[in-house]
Amino acid sequence: MSIKNMIIQGLFIFCLVLAPGYGKTVLAAAPDGDIKVDIPVVLKSAKVLFDIERVSFAGDVPVALHFMDIMANKFAEQGTRGQIIGIFYGEATYLLLSDAAYNARRHVTTGNPYKGLISGLQGLGVQIEVCGTAMKLQNIRNEDLLPDVKVNGGANLRMVQLMQEGFMRLQP
Numbered sequence: 001m002s003i004k005n006m007i008i009q010g011l012f013i014f015c016l017v018l019a020p021g022y023g024k025t026v027l028a029a030a031p032d033g034d035i036k037v038d039i040p041v042v043l044k045s046a047k048v049l050f051d052i053e054r055v056s057f058a059g060d061v062p063v064a065l066h067f068m069d070i071m072a073n074k075f076a077e078q079g080t081r082g083q084i085i086g087i088f089y090g091e092a093t094y095l096l097l098s099d100a101a102y103n104a105r106r107h108v109t110t111g112n113p114y115k116g117l118i119s120g121l122q123g124l125g126v127q128i129e130v131c132g133t134a135m136k137l138q139n140i141r142n143e144d145l146l147p148d149v150k151v152n153g154g155a156n157l158r159m160v161q162l163m164q165e166g167f168m169r170l171q172p
Contacts, residue, residue: 046075046082049167051159053090056172062095064172065117072124085162086121089131089155093138096130101144115146122148131155 048071052064068086075082088096096118099111118128129150135141142151152158163169 042078043075043080043082046080047162047165047167048082048084049159049162049169050084050086051155051169051171052086052088052092052095053155055092055095060113061117062114064092065095065114065121067170067172068121068126069117069124072121072126076124083127083167084125085127085129085167087129087131087152087155087158089134093130093134093140096128096146096149097140097144098146101140112146118146118149129155129158131158 050064050068056063058066064086068084072084074080075084094102094105095112095114097105097112099115102112103109122128127150128146128148129152130140130145131154132151133154135151145151159169
């Protein structure tokens with residue numbers, strides 16, 4: 001990826017994903033009317049691919065799940081036509097495991113604490129996919145996954161396919 005594309009992608013992430021999430025926190029603490037938005041961002045349509053290989057956290061919440069939630073809610077609020085697809089692979093696959101599989105892999109008894117976030121995203125129309133190759137490498141079976149998680153034939157090729165279809169790739 002060229003430096004220009006990386007800068008554009010970074011600005012896109014900040015303006016569409018980070019800024020609204022952080023803005024809520026700032027607005028909650030600031031008196032009404034203290035923030036004036038000069039350039040509102042309203043998308044008529046958008047096709048967004050979240051590339052999720054690693055898991056980073058904001059507190060106890062995976063950043064990628066949080067950003068997908070912000071964006072999906074913003075799309076619904078603004079009437080944006082489009083699609084959001086989250087592709088999980090590498091170490092991030094554990095976020096998509098059923099309670100029993102999560103407990104076995106993470107050596108806990110709590111079940112998957114992220115299943116509600118995943119289900120909520122799916123309810124907002126976000127398509128959640130996991131890499132079949134990563135599943136093989138990690139000995140994960142289809143029955144180990146949360147409901148309605150789709151298995152793709154390989155994360156890297158799937159992302160190329162989606163980018164050729166006009167999806168913007170974000171890496172939170």
